[in-house]
Amino acid sequence: xxxxxxxxxxLRDTPxxxxxxxxxxxxxxGFINKLMAGxxxxxxxxxxxxxxxxxxxxKEMEQAGGQEILMPSLHPKENWExxxxxxxxxxxxxxxxxxxxxxxxxGSTHEEVVVPLVGNFSLSYKNLPLYLFQIQTKFRxxxxxxxxxxxxxxxxxxxxxxxxxSEEDLNKYYEKMKGHYMQIFNTVGIGDETxxxxxxxxxxxxxxxxxxxxxxxxEDTIYVCEKCKIGINKEIINEQNTCPKCEAKDLQEKKAxxxxxxxxxxxxxxxxxxxxxxxxxxxxxxxxxxxxGMGPSRVMGTIVEVHNDERGIIWPEAVAPFRVHLIxxxxxxxxxxxxxxxxxxxxVEVLFDDRTEISAGEKFxxxxxxxxxxxxxxxxxxxxxxxxxxxxxxxKEPKLISEEELLNYxx
Amino acid sequence: xxxxxxxxxxLRDTPxxxxxxxxxxxxxxGFINKLMAGxxxxxxxxxxxxxxxxxxxxKEMEQAGGQEILMPSLHPKENWExxxxxxxxxxxxxxxxxxxxxxxxxGSTHEEVVVPLVGNFSLSYKNLPLYLFQIQTKFRxxxxxxxxxxxxxxxxxxxxxxxxxSEEDLNKYYEKMKGHYMQIFNTVGIGDETxxxxxxxxxxxxxxxxxxxxxxxxEDTIYVCEKCKIGINKEIINEQNTCPKCEAKDLQEKKAxxxxxxxxxxxxxxxxxxxxxxxxxxxxxxxxxxxxGMGPSRVMGTIVEVHNDERGIIWPEAVAPFRVHLIxxxxxxxxxxxxxxxxxxxxVEVLFDDRTEISAGEKFxxxxxxxxxxxxxxxxxxxxxxxxxxxxxxxKEPKLISEEELLNYxx
Numbered sequence: 001x002x003x004x005x006x007x008x009x010x011l012r013d014t015p016x017x018x019x020x021x022x023x024x025x026x027x028x029x030g031f032i033n034k035l036m037a038g039x040x041x042x043x044x045x046x047x048x049x050x051x052x053x054x055x056x057x058x059k060e061m062e063q064a065g066g067q068e069i070l071m072p073s074l075h076p077k078e079n080w081e082x083x084x085x086x087x088x089x090x091x092x093x094x095x096x097x098x099x100x101x102x103x104x105x106x107g108s109t110h111e112e113v114v115v116p117l118v119g120n121f122s123l124s125y126k127n128l129p130l131y132l133f134q135i136q137t138k139f140r141x142x143x144x145x146x147x148x149x150x151x152x153x154x155x156x157x158x159x160x161x162x163x164x165x166s167e168e169d170l171n172k173y174y175e176k177m178k179g180h181y182m183q184i185f186n187t188v189g190i191g192d193e194t195x196x197x198x199x200x201x202x203x204x205x206x207x208x209x210x211x212x213x214x215x216x217x218x219e220d221t222i223y224v225c226e227k228c229k230i231g232i233n234k235e236i237i238n239e240q241n242t243c244p245k246c247e248a249k250d251l252q253e254k255k256a257x258x259x260x261x262x263x264x265x266x267x268x269x270x271x272x273x274x275x276x277x278x279x280x281x282x283x284x285x286x287x288x289x290x291x292x293g294m295g296p297s298r299v300m301g302t303i304v305e306v307h308n309d310e311r312g313i314i315w316p317e318a319v320a321p322f323r324v325h326l327i328x329x330x331x332x333x334x335x336x337x338x339x340x341x342x343x344x345x346x347x348v349e350v351l352f353d354d355r356t357e358i359s360a361g362e363k364f365x366x367x368x369x370x371x372x373x374x375x376x377x378x379x380x381x382x383x384x385x386x387x388x389x390x391x392x393x394x395x396k397e398p399k400l401i402s403e404e405e406l407l408n409y410x411x
Numbered sequence: 412x413x414x415x416x417x418x419x420x421x422l423r424d425t426p427x428x429x430x431x432x433x434x435x436x437x438x439x440x441g442f443i444n445k446l447m448a449g450x451x452x453x454x455x456x457x458x459x460x461x462x463x464x465x466x467x468x469x470k471e472m473e474q475a476g477g478q479e480i481l482m483p484s485l486h487p488k489e490n491w492e493x494x495x496x497x498x499x500x501x502x503x504x505x506x507x508x509x510x511x512x513x514x515x516x517x518g519s520t521h522e523e524v525v526v527p528l529v530g531n532f533s534l535s536y537k538n539l540p541l542y543l544f545q546i547q548t549k550f551r552x553x554x555x556x557x558x559x560x561x562x563x564x565x566x567x568x569x570x571x572x573x574x575x576x577s578e579e580d581l582n583k584y585y586e587k588m589k590g591h592y593m594q595i596f597n598t599v600g601i602g603d604e605t606x607x608x609x610x611x612x613x614x615x616x617x618x619x620x621x622x623x624x625x626x627x628x629x630e631d632t633i634y635v636c637e638k639c640k641i642g643i644n645k646e647i648i649n650e651q652n653t654c655p656k657c658e659a660k661d662l663q664e665k666k667a668x669x670x671x672x673x674x675x676x677x678x679x680x681x682x683x684x685x686x687x688x689x690x691x692x693x694x695x696x697x698x699x700x701x702x703x704g705m706g707p708s709r710v711m712g713t714i715v716e717v718h719n720d721e722r723g724i725i726w727p728e729a730v731a732p733f734r735v736h737l738i739x740x741x742x743x744x745x746x747x748x749x750x751x752x753x754x755x756x757x758x759v760e761v762l763f764d765d766r767t768e769i770s771a772g773e774k775f776x777x778x779x780x781x782x783x784x785x786x787x788x789x790x791x792x793x794x795x796x797x798x799x800x801x802x803x804x805x806x807k808e809p810k811l812i813s814e815e816e817l818l819n820y821x822x
Binding site: 008040041043050 | 450451461481505510511517529553
């Protein structure tokens with residue numbers, strides 16, 4: 001993509017109404033733009049990152065046997081009344097059609113839709129287990145939207161629902177899913193900072209497991225047992241402040257961002273909708289359920305909180321909007337354009353800074369702010385030596401290499 | 412994908428609450444499921460088709476210079492008041508946060524968001540033209556939802572907005588976009604039935620152009636001039652019932668479905684938001700705009716209305732959920748499974764009917780209902796001759812071919 005036509009330009013100044021690192025950097029670098037509190041537009045660079053994260057999550061959910069569907073955001077009131085959450089779920093947006101007077105909820109989670117959906121089809125033990133997931137927009141009437149794209153009123157969510165014949169089968173899958181979650185966090189570059197954490201189940205279940213990423217700016221407090229490498233959410237830490245697994249006492253208090261949450265729902269939502277399956281002995285039995293949430297937009301914000309420096313974002317390779325930021329300088333622009341075409345033909349994702357009225361210093365500052373993993377400079381100086389200059393965003397020193405070496409590096 | 416695990420099974424009976432062909436066939440074949448009037452879940456097969464259509468549209472919009480973004484569904488009341496549409500647009504869902512008392516609209520179109528978005532960045536003539544598009548969920552408070560996924564209260568929409576320095580530049584792009592639209596309709600298999608049609612501009616502009624697909628079940632009436640190969644919407648047909656272009660009198664009245672609508676907005680939305688650019692002479696001037704809508708879910712429903720027979724859907728190849736429906740019968744199941752693996756390794760998209768307790772007749776009926784382009788049968792009979800049986804969904808007679816020939820056919 002040509003940077004001369006990319007919408008929008010980067011911003012020199014810190015947006016006045018943002019205080020979180022992710023919102024400041026993503027706004028200045030042109031990834032997102034705030035429409036109002038807790039509601040953001042994803043601009044071309046931001047949408048590329050969001051889609052990469054979504055695709056990494058999608059692939060892993062398919063590995064976990066998930067079949068992808070897409071459920072609506074408009075939900076009928078009746079379904080939410082059946083579970084009692086029409087009244088009890090405070091973040092639920094509720095409204096009425098001025099034409100038909102139908103009352104709707106805007107989906108903040110989808111148990112109230114997926115359970116009756118599955119119930120439309122007669123289930124036998126032969127059809128189970130069944131795993132359905134979607135990647136879809138969720139809406140929450142948050143009292144206070146905060147922390148940029150970490151806690152919005154409208155955001156992207158992956159939610160998988162599992163349906164089982166027994167609690168044993170649920171437990172097996174639930175444990176397996178923890179591995180898939182950690183695989184995703186490793187791939188997107190926050191695996192080292194992310195801990196499986198015991199937590200309460202909120203309105204969903206008796207207990208749950210969160211995945212918490214340690215950063216200075218986290219809104220949760222968790223205690224990490226260095227021996228077990230697990231976390232315990234502040235809400236459920238016991239009075240003795242000991243690890244519930246190994247009883248160790250040296251728990252480290254840490255600030256963290258919740259990047260995933262999984263719940264053993266058991267029969268909490270199958271009961272109100274009478275979701276049953278025909279067992280081997282022919283009798284109807286309650287379907288046992290689990291649900292598994294992860295917000296791609298929240299993961300994106302967390303990556304920025306973890307990977308940045310005073311100059312801008314440092315994207316991990318798997319989620320970067322482009323692999324290479326190619327910068328043409330001065331009279332070397334035509335040669336840079338040739339290299340751009342060559343890289344494209346090798347299927348390398350390149351953002352090409354082809355702007356002619358911008359100084360080298362401004363171009364380098366933009367590149368650092370945007371945070372693409374490899375910065376490649378073509379200038380009169382590099383051409384003299386028949387080389388290009390390459391620098392990793394995460395490293396300090398550039399080096400000169402040949403075009404051939406470059407292709408080995410980034411191809 | 413294995414049909415034994417695919418969710419859900421096909422339905423033998425016509426759903427009681429559907430009357431349109433697209434809703435009946437898509438529901439019975441397991442592509443969609445109705446949550447309530449005008450609101451549908453896309454099931455695994457349906458989501459595959461929807462995404463293929465979206466990707467065809469996306470690619471063509473990128474060809475047209477479009478940069479993809481993703482705007483929110485939650486809109487602030489102020490923006491809609493500025494254009495006067497908070498009161499005047501009857502299909503707008505409006506509601507209030509019970510926490511903050513903020514008033515929101517649910518996006519039914521995005522001029523009220525995209526214009527101030529672009530206005531956040533100072534524009535010069537050098538930044539124009541600019542083309543931004545998104546593929547996103549839209550909400551409309553329809554008085555009466557009808558015709559399955561053709562007119563829903565929640566649906567998928569591609570909307571591109573173009574920004575120009577002059578009406579001449581808008582007109583040039585507007586004409587070019589007509590070609591991109593027809594290219595999309597050709598690719599998804601409804602090009603022969605789709606006519607560019609003069610229409611009113613509704614709340615958007617003085618006039619507009621629709622793309623209308625002729626089918627028995629269309630909700631619009633258009634008049635087609637056989638000489639010019641263009642349509643005229645009933646709303647704006649002149650009193651003499653003549654073609655406004657060639658004045659021919661032999662206009663054919665036809666029922667049609669609107670599958671696209673493009674509008675020369677000019678300054679209708681840039682004015683209320685004071686969206687200006689700095690002209691070459693340094694003075695600020697109004698930005699000239701166009702907008703270009705196309706609903707992927709509506710296109711999907713239209714394809715089904717056009718391509719079906721008494722046994723089910725007949726998907727055009729570019730949008731089919733799979734390319735091959737492989738059917739294993741009786742004792743040939745293990746050999747069918749080998750062929751399945753081979754086709755997957757050749758990157759052929761295959762739905763494999765590996766079910767063992769279903770009769771051949773039921774499998775063939777399901778294949779006809781689902782409508783995948785190539786049906787391939789492996790049975791004891793075909794194995795004896797060292798062949799497989801292939802039949803196109805759109806043709807009547809099967810033929811026996813070797814596995815090698817099959818790969819040439821479908822690879």
